[in-house]
Amino acid sequence: MLFRSLKPLLAGEQHLQLIWLALGSVPVVEFAAHANPDALVLDLQHGLWERTTLEAAIGAVGMHVPVIARCAENSHGAISQALDAGAASVLVPLVETAEDARRAISAGRYPPTGKRSAGGVRPLRAGLEAMRAADRDVAIGLMIETVEGVENVEAIAATAGVDYLFIGTGDLALSRGTSDSEVIGRDCERIVRAAAANGLPCGIFTANARAVRQAFESGCRMAVSANDIDLVKEGFLAARKATFEC
Template sequence: MLFQSLKPGLRGTQPLDLIWLALGSVPMAEFAVHAKPAALVLDLQHGLWERGTLEAAIGAAAQRVPVIARCAENGPAAISQALDAGAASVLVPLVETVDDARRAVDACRYPPHGRRSGGGVRPLLAGIDAMLMADREVAVGLLIETVQGVENVEAIAAVPGVDYLFIGTGDLALSRGTHDPAVLERDCERVQRAARAHGLPCGLFTADAHAAHRAFADGYRMAVCANDIELVRQGFHSALAQAREEA
């Protein structure tokens, strides 16, 4: 198999603890793998990943943990690039309508089930049969991160071929025009209910391990326990603060 599949974890009942990587560092991805998360997320939308570093990070990680690629956009080129690199799953941003969801699913599947173009270095390493077998294990995740996405979430969750929903809390707050926790919690609960109604796991972007623990307690199946930007930022601040106190 080209990659460690995410689908067994999605079908299970255990929480899936994620490490989110945006800095584009292949060594950071290798360190993250050693922590044994349920999956790595490589942020291709807002992160610093380029095609070469993406291929290298997935090459270092994909046989050991599932790799989720947060695509740059909901389009065939962006989705195909992530899957051709060997990602086990794509997390498609800014899904707001049923048509958005269908377009994402179509871009993830080879004909006759979709419109993904066949090719790529990794998919063809073991031949066409292996490429088509790997296609069946690709997990399609949709990011619900706008007011319109929340308003349409019940219909979005019903689209065939969707494997999980994930809530982008930061963009959702921007879309709502408020960071009021009560307002955002209602939106998140609605997305979670829609996912459950259609037998889909629901994930939540969380800032740290404490927030992830709370998300799991609230019934979310996926949450971000650590992200590289915050770990590096906090590590530098903590080290300097400690050194200055001891000086």
Template sequence: MLFESLKPALHAGAPLDLIWLALGSVPVAEFAARARPGALVLDLQHGLWERGTLEAAIGAAAQRVPVIARCAENTHAAIAQALDAGAASVLVPLVETAGEARRAVEASRYPPHGRRSGGGVRPLLAGVDAMLAADREVAVGVLIETAAGVANVEDIAATPGIDYLFIGTGDLALSRGTHDAEVLARDCERVLQAARRHGLACGLFTADAEAARRAFAEGYRMAVCANDIDLVRNGFLAARAHSLGAAANPAGNPHE
């Protein structure tokens, strides 16, 4: 198989802990894959990934864990780039209607089930039959991260070919014009219940392992246990604080 499929885990119903990678580092992706999370997410929308590093990261990780590519946008070109690189799943941003969900599915599947163009270096490595077999294992997720997406979530969840919903709380707060926790919680619950009614997994972007555990307890099936930006930043800060110590950090320290 071209990649470790995400679909068996989605169908099994067990929680999927995700490691979210935005820094564009192939070695970090390989290290993360060795930790054996439920899946890796490579953020192509806001992260630093380029085509070469994307291909290399998926090559290093995809036989160990499923790799989800958060696409830059809901277009055939963006989705094809992620899948041609060998991603097991695409997570399509800013989906607000059933029509946009259908477009994501069509771009993710070869004819007669969609409109994806056949080709790509990695998909054809083992021949056309293997390429078509991999096509059947591609999982399509959509990000619900606007007020319009929440309003239309029932129709989005009912779209044939959608495998999971994922809530982007940051953009949802921007769309709502508020960070009020109760408002956002109601939106998240509405998406979660729609996913359940349609037999789909529902994911939530969470900041750390503790938040991921809370999300799983609330019924979410996918949550982010770690992301590379926070791990690197917090690791450097913690190392420096530990090395200096409070007593060794006088008021005049030029590093503060």
């Protein structure tokens, strides 16, 4: 195995708690892995990850905990780079149509299923047969985070080769032009229903423990229990507050 696969967890019934990492720090990834999350998400779209730190982070923890790479974009280059680094899963942003979904799946699979190119330091080290075996264990997740994506979510979820959906509430609120919880909540319900109708788990970005519990109660199987930016920010603010209270 080139990595610890996410697929057995997706096939089960248990709720999955994720840690989201954007600061580009390999030591922070190692600390996060010691917290025993179900999976780690490395944010290549908005985070500070570079190719060498991505490779180092996955090399440090990828055999122990599934690593999901949130790609920079829905392109062959971005998706293959994340998988070449050894990610167990790619989470493709801003998927709005079934054609977008098919493009992501094609980029994430070797021929004859898709058009992923054979390469990458870590995959080539293991050899061609190991690459083919690993291809079966790669999970492809699609982010629904725009109004158009919500409107097409039934067709997206029905696309062959999708392993899970993931809701991006921040971009969805921007796309809707409102943060009204009832409006966004209805969108989330529609996405969860579409996923369930096609036997897919659905995840969502959450900011705290209460939101995680609410996500699981609403039918999501995956939620973010912690993220490095908020932990660092809140830690410094708490330390400063504690100093003045002494």
